[in-house]
Amino acid sequence: MRAEKPIIEEETETPVVKGKHQKPLRNSKKGKLLQGGYKTSSWVLILLFLTIVLGMTLAVILSAFGEEWYGTIFPEGYTVEWFVNAWQAYEVGEYFKITMEIVLTATVISLVLSLPTVYILARRDFPFKQALLGFFQMPFTLPDLLYAIPVASIFYSIGLAETMTGLIVVNLIVGIPFSVFILLPYVESLDPRLEYAAQSLGASKFKLFQRVIIPQIVPGITASAINIFIRMFNTFTIILLISGPKTQTLNVMVFSVLQGSGSQPPAMLNSLALTLMIPLLFFSFLSLWVSSFTQKRLGK
Amino acid sequence: MNQEVFTRKRDYLLLLPSLLPLLLLFVYPLLKGFVMTFQEPGSTAVTLSNYIEFFTNAKYYDTIWRTLYLVVPAAILELFLAFGITYFIRGKMKGGGLIAGLTIFPLTLGSIIIDMAVIAFFKPTGWFNTTMINIGILDEPFTLVYNYWGAFIALIILGVAFIASNLVGMMDSIDPNLEKAARTLGASHWVTFKRVFWPLIRSNVLTVFALNLIMQIGVYSTAVIVGNPASETRTFVVVAFEEAMRNFNYNMANTVAIVMGVTQLLVLAIVFAIRKRGFVGSASTFK
Amino acid sequence: MAQALKSKSFVSESTKVEINDLTKMFGSTTAVQNASLTIESGEFMTLLGPSGCGKTTILSMILGILQPTSGDIIFNGQPINQIDMSRRDIGMVFQNYALFPHMTVAQNIAFGLDMRKINKAEKKKRVNEAIDMVQLTDLGNRFIKDLSGGQQQRVALARAIVIRPRVLLLDEPLSNLDAKLRKEMRTQLKKLHNELGITTIYVTHDQEEALSLSTKVTVMSNGVIQQIGTPKEIFGRPRNYFVANFIGYGNFLEGTLVDVQDEHFIFETDKDLVRLAVKQDEKHQVGDEVILTIKPEMVEIITDAKIGMNSLQGNITVSDYIGSATGYEVETAGGRTFKINVLGLNPYALGEEVKLYLDPEKLLIIDKE
Numbered sequence: 019m020r021a022e023k024p025i026i027e028e029e030t031e032t033p034v035v036k037g038k039h040q041k042p043l044r045n046s047k048k049g050k051l052l053q054g055g056y057k058t059s060s061w062v063l064i065l066l067f068l069t070i071v072l073g074m075t076l077a078v079i080l081s082a083f084g085e086e087w088y089g090t091i092f093p094e095g096y097t098v099e100w101f102v103n104a105w106q107a108y109e110v111g112e113y114f115k116i117t118m119e120i121v122l123t124a125t126v127i128s129l130v131l132s133l134p135t136v137y138i139l140a141r142r143d144f145p146f147k148q149a150l151l152g153f154f155q156m157p158f159t160l161p162d163l164l165y166a167i168p169v170a171s172i173f174y175s176i177g178l179a180e181t182m183t184g185l186i187v188v189n190l191i192v193g194i195p196f197s198v199f200i201l202l203p204y205v206e207s208l209d210p211r212l213e214y215a216a217q218s219l220g221a222s223k224f225k226l227f228q229r230v231i232i233p234q235i236v237p238g239i240t241a242s243a244i245n246i247f248i249r250m251f252n253t254f255t256i257i258l259l260i261s262g263p264k265t266q267t268l269n270v271m272v273f274s275v276l277q278g279s280g281s282q283p284p285a286m287l288n289s290l291a292l293t294l295m296i297p298l299l300f301f302s303f304l305s306l307w308v309s310s311f312t313q314k315r316l317g318k
Numbered sequence: 319m320n321q322e323v324f325t326r327k328r329d330y331l332l333l334l335p336s337l338l339p340l341l342l343l344f345v346y347p348l349l350k351g352f353v354m355t356f357q358e359p360g361s362t363a364v365t366l367s368n369y370i371e372f373f374t375n376a377k378y379y380d381t382i383w384r385t386l387y388l389v390v391p392a393a394i395l396e397l398f399l400a401f402g403i404t405y406f407i408r409g410k411m412k413g414g415g416l417i418a419g420l421t422i423f424p425l426t427l428g429s430i431i432i433d434m435a436v437i438a439f440f441k442p443t444g445w446f447n448t449t450m451i452n453i454g455i456l457d458e459p460f461t462l463v464y465n466y467w468g469a470f471i472a473l474i475i476l477g478v479a480f481i482a483s484n485l486v487g488m489m490d491s492i493d494p495n496l497e498k499a500a501r502t503l504g505a506s507h508w509v510t511f512k513r514v515f516w517p518l519i520r521s522n523v524l525t526v527f528a529l530n531l532i533m534q535i536g537v538y539s540t541a542v543i544v545g546n547p548a549s550e551t552r553t554f555v556v557v558a559f560e561e562a563m564r565n566f567n568y569n570m571a572n573t574v575a576i577v578m579g580v581t582q583l584l585v586l587a588i589v590f591a592i593r594k595r596g597f598v599g600s601a602s603t604f605k
Numbered sequence: 606m607a608q609a610l611k612s613k614s615f616v617s618e619s620t621k622v623e624i625n626d627l628t629k630m631f632g633s634t635t636a637v638q639n640a641s642l643t644i645e646s647g648e649f650m651t652l653l654g655p656s657g658c659g660k661t662t663i664l665s666m667i668l669g670i671l672q673p674t675s676g677d678i679i680f681n682g683q684p685i686n687q688i689d690m691s692r693r694d695i696g697m698v699f700q701n702y703a704l705f706p707h708m709t710v711a712q713n714i715a716f717g718l719d720m721r722k723i724n725k726a727e728k729k730k731r732v733n734e735a736i737d738m739v740q741l742t743d744l745g746n747r748f749i750k751d752l753s754g755g756q757q758q759r760v761a762l763a764r765a766i767v768i769r770p771r772v773l774l775l776d777e778p779l780s781n782l783d784a785k786l787r788k789e790m791r792t793q794l795k796k797l798h799n800e801l802g803i804t805t806i807y808v809t810h811d812q813e814e815a816l817s818l819s820t821k822v823t824v825m826s827n828g829v830i831q832q833i834g835t836p837k838e839i840f841g842r843p844r845n846y847f848v849a850n851f852i853g854y855g856n857f858l859e860g861t862l863v864d865v866q867d868e869h870f871i872f873e874t875d876k877d878l879v880r881l882a883v884k885q886d887e888k889h890q891v892g893d894e895v896i897l898t899i900k901p902e903m904v905e906i907i908t909d910a911k912i913g914m915n916s917l918q919g920n921i922t923v924s925d926y927i928g929s930a931t932g933y934e935v936e937t938a939g940g941r942t943f944k945i946n947v948l949g950l951n952p953y954a955l956g957e958e959v960k961l962y963l964d965p966e967k968l969l970i971i972d973k974e
Contacts, residue, residue, distance in 0.1 A: 043680065043688045049506045050689070056507070060406045067399065068420050071475060073445055074435035075427075081438050088443055131339065134332035142329065150333075157344055161536045161582065163558055163575040165344055168351030171568040191343045194336050252428050254539065255555075259562060273430055276543050284438070291434035295427055302426045495703035498670055501690050502697045503768060504720030513716075517707045 078295070082288040104289040108275060110268070114297070117267040120185045121250045125243055127186070128193030129201075136198055137231065140205040141213075154195040162255045165191065170259035180262025188256045197246050204238030205231075237311075244305040251298065269294055355573040359566075368573040378557065378574065382581060385535055385553040388545075392470050393531040396477030401523065403478070404485040405515075409494055418486050425479040429472070433543035436472045437463050469545030473537060477530050484526045492518050521593050528589040532582045554578035619646035620680050620771040620804045622667070627676035629662050629828075636662040638828045639676070644821070646681075647802040651815040654825035655851070660808045662828075664774055667806065669693050680771055691720075696770030696803070700777045702761040704749045710760050711736065711745035717768035735763040738797070755786045762794075766801065773805045779814060791817055812852045816840060824848045845972045846896050854969070855901040855944035862893050862970070869965055872897055877939040882914050882965040895970050901932065902946040905962040906953065915968075917961045919943065924955050935961060 082100055084093025105111065139147065157165070169188060170179065178184035208231065216230045232239075257270050266274070272294050276287060356364050372378040403421055407414035424432050440446045442459035450456040462468055492515065500510040538555035545551030554574055562571035622644040629637040637659040644650045652660035665671040667678055669690025677684045685693060705713050714735050718728045736745050739759035749757060758778060765773060778794075779787045795818055798805055809815055815822050816836045824831045824839060824847075832844040843849035846857065858879070864871035869882045870889070883897060907916065919937035926932075933945045933953065943961060953959060 042683050043685055043692055043694065045687070045689050045692055046506065049691070053507050060402060063399075064403055064406065064417060067403065067478070068417065070439070070446075071420055071424060074432070074439040074475070075423075077438035077445055078431070078435045091445075091448065131335040135336040138329060138332050144330075153340075154336075157340070160348075161532070161575070161579060163536060163555055164351060164579055165347045167558065167562055167568055167571045167575055168347035168354060169343065170562065171354070172347060172350065187339075187343065190339050194340060198336060254430075258559075269428070269430055273539055273543070276430070276434070284441075288434060288438060291431050295431050298426060298428065298431075493701065493703060495699045495701060496705060498668075498690075499697065499699060499703040499764075500705075500716065502668060502693070502695055503717035503764070504691050504694075505716075506691055509720065514705055 078288050078291055081285050082292045084285060087285070100283075100285040100289040101292070104286050105293065107286075108271065108290065110290070110293050113266060113268045113271045114293070116182075116265065117251065117269075120182065120189065120267060121247055124186045124189035124193050124250055125197075125247045128190055128197045128246055129239060129243060131190070132194050132197040132201060136201045136205050137227075139198070139202060140208075141210065154198050157192050157195045162192075166256040166259050169256060173260050179260040180265050182265055184260055185257060185265060185267070188260060189250050189253055191256070192253065193246055193250055196249055197242060200242040200245055201235070201238065204235050204242070208234055237308075241305065241309045244301060244308055248298070248301050248305065251301065268297075351572045352576065354569045355576050357569055359569050368570055371570070372573055372577060381552055381554050381557050381574070382577070384551070385537070385578075386581070388466065388469060388541075388551060388553065389473065389531065389534045389537065392473040393477060393527065393534055396474055396481055396530065397523070397527050399474070400478045400481035400485060404482050404489055405511075408489040418482065422479050422483045422486075424475050425483060429476060429539050430543065432475050433472050433540050436468055436475070436544050440468065440471060463544055465546050466550040469537070469540050469551045472540040472544050473534055476540075477534060480530050480533070481526050484529075485523065488519060488522045488526075524589050524593040528586050531585055531589070535578060535582050535585070554581075619802060621646045621682075622772055622804055622806070623677075623679040624663070624667075625677045625679065627663065627666065627678065628674045629659075629666060629671060630674045635828050637666075640825075640828075640830050641676075642823055642830065642833055644804055644806060646804055649798050649805045649807065649818060649820045651807045651809060651819035651822045652825060653809060653812060653815040653822050653851075654831075655810055658825040659828035660825050661776060663825075664776055664806065664808050667772070668695055668697055668774060694768070694771045696765030696768060696773045698758075698761045698765050698773075698775045698778045700780060702757050702778075702781075704757055704760055704764070706749050709746050709748055710741060710752070713749065713760055714764045714767050717764065721768065731767055735767040738766075739763045739793075754782055755790065758782065758790060759793075762797070766797075766803065770803065773803045775805065775807045777809050778807075780809075780811075787814075794818060824851065826851070842969065843898075843971055846898075849896075849898045849969070849971050853900065854898040856899050856904065858897045858941075859973070860895070860897065862889060862891050862895060865891055870970070872970075877941075879917070879939060879941075880914070881963060881968065883968040883970060884966050886970060889970050894973060896973055898969050898971055899963055899967055901944040902930070903964065903967040904943060904945040905964065906933075906935075906945065906947060907960045907962045915963045915965055917941075917943075917963070919959060919961060921953055921955055921957050921959060924953070926950060935959060937961075 080093055081087055083096050083098065085095035085097050085099075087093040139151070169191070173179040173184050173188075178187065212230055212234070213226060216226055221229065251267075252269065253267070254269055254273070257267050258273065261267070261270050272290050275282070275290060355368050356366065358365060358367060400421070403417065407417050427435075438444060440462040442461065446462065447456065447459040451459065462471065496514055496518070497510050500514045501507075505513065535553075536555055537551075537553050538559065541547050541551040541553045541556050547556045554577070558571045558574040558578070561567045561574060624640055624642050624644075627637055627640045628635065640659070640663060642650075652663060654660050662671065666673050669685075669688070673686060677686060679685065680693075705716065708716070711732055715728055715732050718731060723731070732745070736742060739762055741756060741759055741763070744752070744756065749760070752760065758781075761778070775794075779790055782790060791814060798818075807815075807818060816839075819836055821833065822836050822839045823833045826847045832839060832848045834842075839848065840852055843852060843854065850857070858872075858874050858881070860872050860874035860879075862870045863873045863880075865885060866882070868885045870885050870891070872881045872883050872895070873879070881897060889895060917937045919935040919941075921933050922936045922942070923934035924931060930946045930948050931950065931952070933947065935943045935945055937943070945961070947953070
């Protein structure tokens with residue numbers, strides 16, 4: 019609070035120095051106290067939350083490798099037996115192979131089908147472009163249940179359900195639009211003058227793609243492919259609906275086991291969860307590594 | 319000139335490889351699914367019986383409030399936690415990156431693993447309960463898994479990760495000089511937050527909140543693995559799957575899905591009605 | 606006069622700012638090293654230096670964004686290191702203005718008054734006065750994004766002075782404006798300072814701004830204060846090589862003062878023993894190792910045969926016509942290059958042999974760093 023000051027009567031050009039009468043500056047005690055309280059409580063809250071997150075992750079891992087763990091702080095011993103048992107009992111290797119086949123195939127198909135579209139979206143302006151972009155966004159903003167159930171009923175009626183083809187094809191529903199959005203920034207950042215140059219040198223559309231566009235976006239495609247791959251590795255709802263006993267992805271298999279799991283020892287189930295966690299972590303780190311690598315290469 | 323137009327038109331054929339599969343696998347099923355909700359299994363006659371069944375049978379209509387009772391409080395708490403954490407570490411705070419990374423980390427693991435992790439940590443003999451008993455806060459283990467709380471905790475962990483992953487970038491896009499300016503003009507930390515930071519980030523925060531809420535309304539594996547899908551965590555998707563996979567009644571399953579979609583739209587409408595009453599725009603200054 | 610009287614209502618009681626032995630370390634790098642300076646009440650002090658010289662760090666410490674590693678900042682005898690930045694009563698104009706995008710011009714300006722819980726009528730009066738003062742009358746209800754860069758700059762200024770700050774800080778406020786607007790704003794800023802008499806600290810890397818605005822200039826480099834003085838002192842008698850070079854002295858000769866003759870030092874370069882006479886000053890004596898410098902526009906090109914002390918022969922190697930003057934580079938026989946500015950359009954041709962005259966009265970003796 020500062021009192022209103024009367025207009026200074028003096029007519030001097032130089033500023034009036036009245037420093038001596040100035041009130042000393044003072045901190046607000048209440049403000050200091052509040053700020054201190056806010057900081058302390060934030061730290062407590064954050065550390066608590068992170069302890070839980072880390073504790074949870076650690077608990078799964080320890081439990082999967084623990085011999086006996088009941089009410090003590092740490093397991094009494096460590097073993098890979100549960101892990102091996104889970105791996106054998108549920109044919110994890112087999113399901114892992116199936117998952118990789120499905121996801122890899124679907125990733126490649128998604129990329130191939132979406133690239134031409136991405137090119138048009140990045141280079142051409144046309145009336146319904148915004149609407150089209152909106153449309154491509156729908157499959158991953160709408161709840162997947164809305165299309166998953168009718169797709170399942172259709173697939174069962176035409177015999178695509180419980181087949182590898184069926185599982186690959188349903189992955190495209192999210193795969194194609196997802197790869198459109200993930201590739202778009204890479205293609206948009208390409209310099210169109212390179213294409214004009216190529217065309218002026220007589221390159222056909224096909225040659226243009228093959229020789230000019232594709233080589234430039236290889237780093238982008240690699241990074242995108244890993245992200246699409248992770249996304250599909252996690253596809254759940256629709257796979258659960260159309261999977262058969264022998265054509266399941268890893269996460270659906272794990273889920274099915276967990277769902278009816280009254281009899282299994284928890285260590286076994288945690289080992290199973292771990293088999294799902296390891297590839298996910300691996301691919302996430304790979305994605306981070308590739309994107310930092312490509313950014314370096316592009317000089318960003 | 320003619321040729322130019324011709325090649326341009328032909329260019330649009332390049333849209334087909336992506337559009338065709340989507341029309342077949344997404345648009346057609348979506349429409350068919352909608353029509354199916356007005357039909358009985360095995361019949362093509364139009365009827366409202368599915369919806370009538372849904373809204374008169376407690377087995378179905380209970381899912382609406384059971385889902386919301388689980389998800390809405392969780393989403394609000396998630397927003398507070400995620401906002402609190404990301405706000406605290408915004409700017410160039412030391413260790414901020416690590417905190418953000420650990421907070422967002424569960425998102426990479428996905429829901430099934432987080433569900434298992436919640437069980438491993440919060441089960442009666444898990445670290446949480448043993449610690450609480452050892453400290454003396456609890457006398458006997460508190461049941462936090464295979465019920466409402468189990469699902470609630472799992473939702474919180476994933477929801478905080480999702481919201482935080484979005485908020486980190488949004489907070490960075492607000493020019494830190496704006497806060498400094500407010501502070502030099504005499505505003506306390508709280509007033510700076512209330513009058514400068516919050517109005518600028520508000521609309522984005524609400525959008526993320528809405529997205530997260532919509533996502534969590536579709537909760538399934540969490541409700542089944544750590545929850546109690548028979549009663550407390552009998553959400554929309556649990557019922558829809560029951561209809562589709564146990565009763566093979568795709569028509570009813572779709573009806574549940576449609577009701578869920580409408581619920582999500584309503585939630586979205588409410589959040590956006592709130593969002594509209596404030597500054598919507600960019601808070602980054604040039605340079 | 607009415608204008609001057611009216612604006613007096615903005616004047617806070619004036620403040621003397623002292624900076625004592627201020628040091629700021631970031632980890633192991635020193636951003637500011639033992640800086641001491643006094644800014645008298647009502648003075649316009651410019652911190653001048655290239656980017657990364659520590660001027661913004663000093664500003665941030667005065668503002669309270671950064672805590673000094675050691676040393677004190679004192680307002681009118683009161684150390685303020687421990688005072689929270691919201692309580693320091695400082696008016697700050699940020700380089701990017703940092704105007705609140707969700708508020709109107711008037712709301713932006715009123716923000717500081719709101720924080721001081723000024724009553725409504727008084728607030729309105731002061732906001733309107735401030736808006737008039739920076740010539741934004743009628744724009745009070747506009748949002749920031751609807752203003753031009755120059756207008757935004759003036760809002761930032763109004764927002765800073767309306768709170769009657771003890772000190773006004775400006776961080777390169779003109780750097781985002783185009784050249785013409787920059788000049789205009791400079792004049793305005795100067796007028797404003799004359800009217801208000803607020804102690805002002807201005808940070809810039811632009812020597813022209815520093816010269817035109819300030820009552821005092823502090824030149825900094827690598828976190829160390831190089832020289833403090835009036836613009837005239839800084840530009841007329843730079844103390845060392847860095848200051849001279851930074852403010853536009855072009856020609857440097859390293860050497861030793863070897864003798865004195867009729868109130869002139871005799872200077873000899875180390876390498877090629879060029880001997881020059883230079884006016885004697887009190888600071889130096891025979892035997893000092895020094896640098897001689899002269900501004901490009903002070904070097905004369907002579908045609909008559911006045912050969913002797915302080916004249917050098919050379920060939921024109923570069924000629925660069927820049928409108929009001931022509932810049933030349935002349936290479937002497939000894940392989941030295943001199944920069945010379947001559948008024949007018951290209952009086953000499955490329956390759957032409959010319960004689961340079963370095964006037965002993967215009968040559969400056971400066972210290973090696």
